[in-house]
Amino acid sequence: MSVWKNHGEKTVYENPWLTLNLADVELPDGRHLDHYVIRQRPVALATTINEAGEALLLWRHRFITDSWGWELAAGVVEHGEDIEAAAAREMLEETGWRPGPLQHLLTVEPSNGLADGRHHVYWSTNAEYVGHPEDDFESDRREWVPLASVPSLIERGEIRSANAVAALLLLHHMHAGG
Numbered sequence: 001m002s003v004w005k006n007h008g009e010k011t012v013y014e015n016p017w018l019t020l021n022l023a024d025v026e027l028p029d030g031r032h033l034d035h036y037v038i039r040q041r042p043v044a045l046a047t048t049i050n051e052a053g054e055a056l057l058l059w060r061h062r063f064i065t066d067s068w069g070w071e072l073a074a075g076v077v078e079h080g081e082d083i084e085a086a087a088a089r090e091m092l093e094e095t096g097w098r099p100g101p102l103q104h105l106l107t108v109e110p111s112n113g114l115a116d117g118r119h120h121v122y123w124s125t126n127a128e129y130v131g132h133p134e135d136d137f138e139s140d141r142r143e144w145v146p147l148a149s150v151p152s153l154i155e156r157g158e159i160r161s162a163n164a165v166a167a168l169l170l171l172h173h174m175h176a177g178g
Contacts, residue, residue: 002028009037017041017076018115040117044086045074045163048099048127053147053175055168056095056127058139062160069160070145070153072121072167073138087122095142096133100126106170110162119163123171147172 009021019039026032048056057070073094077086084102092098102122109118133142145153150172153159159168 004028007032012036036114038111038115038117040076040115041079042077042083042086043074043117043119043163044077044083044090045072045119045121045167046087046091046099046102046123047072047167047171048091048097048124049147049171049175050126050144052144054144055147055150055171056091056097057143057145057164058094059141059143060139065160067157067160068140069158069164071139071159071161071164074119074163077120083120084122087120091127092130092133093135094133094138096129096131097127097142098130099124100128105167108163108166121163121167123167147175 005026007024007026009023011019012022013020017040021037021039023035023037024032025035058073059068060071061068073091075086075090075094077083084104087102088099102124105121105123107118107120109116111117147168150159150168154165154169159165
């Protein structure tokens with residue numbers, strides 16, 4: 001079996017969102033190497049699928065990649081916060097819609113060769129509009145996007161975030177299957 005062994009890590013940099021560590025890693029053949037590891041807090045995401053088969057999404061710009069795309073409401077889980085509660089909180093803060101009872105859809109590790117971050121995606125079948133989003137700076141607009149359009153949106157590069165691609169393709173598949 002090819003198992004890499006982590007013999008310990010030292011912190012190189014730390015802030016409230018992440019810790020950058022340098023790990024002493026032993027490869028299966030016995031060689032050692034230094035490997036950077038980003039330790040991150042969990043991320044919670046949420047959307048609602050309405051009766052028309054549309055997902056509530058955010059159209060936003062990401063300055064790091066200088067790209068625009070559709071994404072799910074998301075944010076880090078606060079210390080001591082329940083992940084599902086964090087998903088509901090983020091959806092309300094970023095969209096102005098309070099989701100109904102949430103169901104866990106999937107958990108993904110978007111960059112597991114470099115970071116330990118886990119993204120937990122939830123969804124609901126109903127939501128209540130509460131008002132203009134508290135965190136309206138997070139996106140340019142919030143819209144109900146047909147799940148039927150998800151494959152073509154991905155193909156055109158309008159959905160780029162790995163967690164959104166995975167979640168929306170799964171929801172598209174679930175919805176298409178009845």
